[in-house]
Amino acid sequence: MGLLATSTGSARKRTLSAPAPALALVLASLALGVASPADADPKLLPPQEAFRFSARALDDRTLEARFAVTDGYYLYRDKMRFALDPDMTDIAVTLPPGKVKEDQFFGKVETYRGEVVVRVPLAQAAGKSVVLVADSQGCADAGVCYPATRQKVTLALPEAGKGPGPLVDAYPRKKNWFN
Amino acid sequence: MTPKLRWTLVGVAAVAALAAGVYFGMERAGTPASPAQAGAALAGLALPDPAGKEQRLDQWRGKVVIVNFWATWCAPCREEMPEFIKAQQQHGAQGLQFVGIAVDQADKVDQFAKEIGLNYPTLIGGFGAMELSKSLGNKLMALPFTVVLDRKGEIVHTQLGELKPAKLQSIITQLL
Secondary structure, three states, X not given: OHHHHHHHHHHHHHOOOOHHHHHHHHXXXXXXXXXXXXXXXXXXXXXXXXXXXXXXXXXXXXXXEEEEEOOOEEEEHHHOEEEEEOOOOOOOOOOOOOEEEEEOOOEEEEEEOEXXXXXXXXXXXXXXXXXXXXXXXXXXXXXXXXXXXXEEEEEEOOOOOOOOOOOEEOOOOOOOOOO | OOHHHHHXXXXXXXXXXHHHHHHHHHHHHOOOOOHHHHHHHHHOOEEXXXXXXXXXXXXXXXXXXXXEEEOOOOHHHHHHHHHHHHHHHHHHHHOEEEEEEEOOOHHHHHHHHHHHOOOOOEEEOOHHHHHHHHHOOOOOOOEOEEEEEOOOXXXXXXXXXXXXXXXXXXXXXXXX
């Protein structure tokens, strides 16, 4: 990977506006014989991007957590956990049903694709703000799995009777050339 | 393609190659990146087997060693292992040695190893093993990730995702 993946990655982004440098970069990579022994990997996203976590406070006692699962990726339902930092006790939530998949080793497992929305109740009034921690674990259809990934958002809690608050992204979208 | 365009492309390619070379050099500076160094880092690793006994990877030096980072919770990992079992059985006597590094719990590894009749050792690696795989090129720390070392202990191939049977066959043909 290393150079080859890096070069072709940036070349891909440039293809629309600058085909010649993109081609040159690919040629350059090939010409170098690229010292890295790895095969070029499929263009995989880091887990925070493949499984984008965001949340908002619906009111002073309820949070709403969301995972936006990128096409070509999936999350395991039974690996999803929520807690508040620094308490870190698992919060009991009702997870939506997933798609049932037969796993040779684990039997029936449920997976999520697309958007997953989960209500996270707060046991008691938690003050002005909370840090919601979400653990998730998933895989790419390309044939790799990621270890459990922890993501966090800090949410300001609305006053009782008010809300909801704004949606907060755990992994802010990068500005690129096209937006 | 006109000659002018061709030479322009060659020029651009040369500049890009230089830039890429510099970039690559910089990138390599921070990690044990030469095949020999990375291989040495891997060989020096000692991890417990499922019974809790420490095993050093350099005990297999002199063989063609295929180190496979995997986990029971990783379905694509489990799917490629029967091929490894077959290759170990067919080519073990010629000096092919698979070694698994499971990013997992010992009891689950043990159970799964029995279930599929694993015929090569698998060690239990924690987060440190994932960090090591990262330094070997597994930037996303995803699984499966496989590292092939030649008989000198140098890394000759790394693979994120399935090590395809054709690739495995070519490794066997070239290195054994």
